[in-house]
Amino acid sequence: MQRKKSIAVSIVAGFGLAGAACAADKIKVGYVTTLSGVGAVFGEQMKNGFTLGLEHLGGKLGGLPAQIFMEDDQFKPDIGRQIVDDFIESKKVDVIAGVPGSNTMMAIYAPIIKSGTILVGSNAGPSPIAGEQCSSHFFSTSWQGDNFAEAMGAHLNARGLQNVYLMAPNYQAGKDVLAGFKRVFKGSIAGEVYTALTQMDFAAELAQLRAAKPSAVFAFFPGGLGVQFVQQYSQAGLKASVPLYTSYTIDNTTLPGMGDTALDIVTTTFWNASIDNPVNKKFVADYRAKFNSEPAEYAVQAYDTAMLLDSGVRGVNGRIEDRDAFAAALAKADFKSPRGKFRYNTNHFPIQDFYAAKIVKGVGGKPEVQLTETVLRDHSDAYAGKCAMK
Numbered sequence: 001m002q003r004k005k006s007i008a009v010s011i012v013a014g015f016g017l018a019g020a021a022c023a024a025d026k027i028k029v030g031y032v033t034t035l036s037g038v039g040a041v042f043g044e045q046m047k048n049g050f051t052l053g054l055e056h057l058g059g060k061l062g063g064l065p066a067q068i069f070m071e072d073d074q075f076k077p078d079i080g081r082q083i084v085d086d087f088i089e090s091k092k093v094d095v096i097a098g099v100p101g102s103n104t105m106m107a108i109y110a111p112i113i114k115s116g117t118i119l120v121g122s123n124a125g126p127s128p129i130a131g132e133q134c135s136s137h138f139f140s141t142s143w144q145g146d147n148f149a150e151a152m153g154a155h156l157n158a159r160g161l162q163n164v165y166l167m168a169p170n171y172q173a174g175k176d177v178l179a180g181f182k183r184v185f186k187g188s189i190a191g192e193v194y195t196a197l198t199q200m201d202f203a204a205e206l207a208q209l210r211a212a213k214p215s216a217v218f219a220f221f222p223g224g225l226g227v228q229f230v231q232q233y234s235q236a237g238l239k240a241s242v243p244l245y246t247s248y249t250i251d252n253t254t255l256p257g258m259g260d261t262a263l264d265i266v267t268t269t270f271w272n273a274s275i276d277n278p279v280n281k282k283f284v285a286d287y288r289a290k291f292n293s294e295p296a297e298y299a300v301q302a303y304d305t306a307m308l309l310d311s312g313v314r315g316v317n318g319r320i321e322d323r324d325a326f327a328a329a330l331a332k333a334d335f336k337s338p339r340g341k342f343r344y345n346t347n348h349f350p351i352q353d354f355y356a357a358k359i360v361k362g363v364g365g366k367p368e369v370q371l372t373e374t375v376l377r378d379h380s381d382a383y384a385g386k387c388a389m390k
Contacts, residue, residue: 026065027313027320030087032073032080032098032108033122038198038224039075039100041253042298046098046122048291049299053306056286061306062313064320069093075100077107084108088115094320095120097305100298102126102145102173103197113137116323118330120309122302125349126172127179131386134347136327141304142297143270144349144381145173146180148247151268151354151375152218153184156245162187165214165242167205167229169221170194177220177247183382190214200228206236216243226250227257234261250359252296255367262359262367270352271300271339272371280338300338307335347387351380 031050034043047070060066069091073080080099087093088111096112097120099105105124112119113135125144129135156164164187168174174194182189191212193205209217217238221229226249233244239261246267255262273284273295283303287295308330313320315329333344345351354376362368 026067027061028067028091028093030091030093030096031068031070032083033070034075034100035072037075041223043100045253045296045298046100046302049302050306052287052290053303057306057310061309062318064313064318073104077104080104081107084112088117095309098122099124103171106172118323118327120305122305123298127176127383130347130349130381131383134387134389136389139330139348140350141308142301145176147354147379147381148268149177149180150184152245152247153181155356155375157186161216163190163215165190165209165212165217166192167219168194169197169225171197174220181218202229202232206232206238210238214242216245218245219249220247221249226254230258231261251369252294260367265359267357268354269297269357270354271297272357272369274371275340277340279336283338304337308333311335345380345384346389347384349381351378353377354379
């Protein structure tokens, strides 16, 4: 299949042109994001967050000029695979990073790891690579895909809810999210429905939901899917009678499209603009000034990707050609994150706090995400025990 749209952007950090240089004189990073299709709303945030991180680092990673190749995978695994093959075979990158979708991550993971290239996931965290398929050359700056849903399960347990109806798209992330919820939630399940990944009309599913008469709904629909789902849920009159709880669905990328239909919905997250630390304050202020929009979790994860790479290159004094030493330095995660503390588990997924948050009217009456409580502290994913790395 031919790639329909290529928007390769070759950026030499320092924002000049690439000159002839030895590999040891620069680091080449291939960044996979989604800038068209249903995932563009969060893919753009990933691009912005990584760009801002690079800018904060003065255009270098660990002192090395960085050449960035950024490409749009259109949220399609086959296109992602083509991009990655080009990064490895033609551009000879030192690192591949980004990757919004878990379906794309699963398509590109094995060939990247087989090539020996370092892979830093800025978003997708599918369960197989957190467990038995883990690798010393893979690192996540986001979360394992079950985590937000595990936090929601704990949140609903504390409220004694029963008879909860589950909904998600039918792909790896959707299955991981609902698996995570069911792992922690102790109440009864009223139903479990998976929809097509590209489906935008939920009328039939909402009718089935109404007939099931659940006490609440837990749903995961990313990006544009989430905007459509929340709007249709409210328009169907369900919101007033059946409370909606979500993970990975409502954030600063989707909230503008949902507007007041998102009010009072409870979600889970690992970050918010209100987190009080110097790194977060600077990140939020500079993101708003540079992009004239609100940052979301996707931007934080991508920003931390730049910071992680910087720490790794510094840790080997620029000798990135020794990939095992480079990976060992990355595992130390010697940087400060907008989310606060950041450290890795043995499978190179973060151990971190998770919060419950409610959508409320903020300044000027605009809906915003407001943290309400810490649900899980220093939370590890459920798959690290299956990872052979120690």
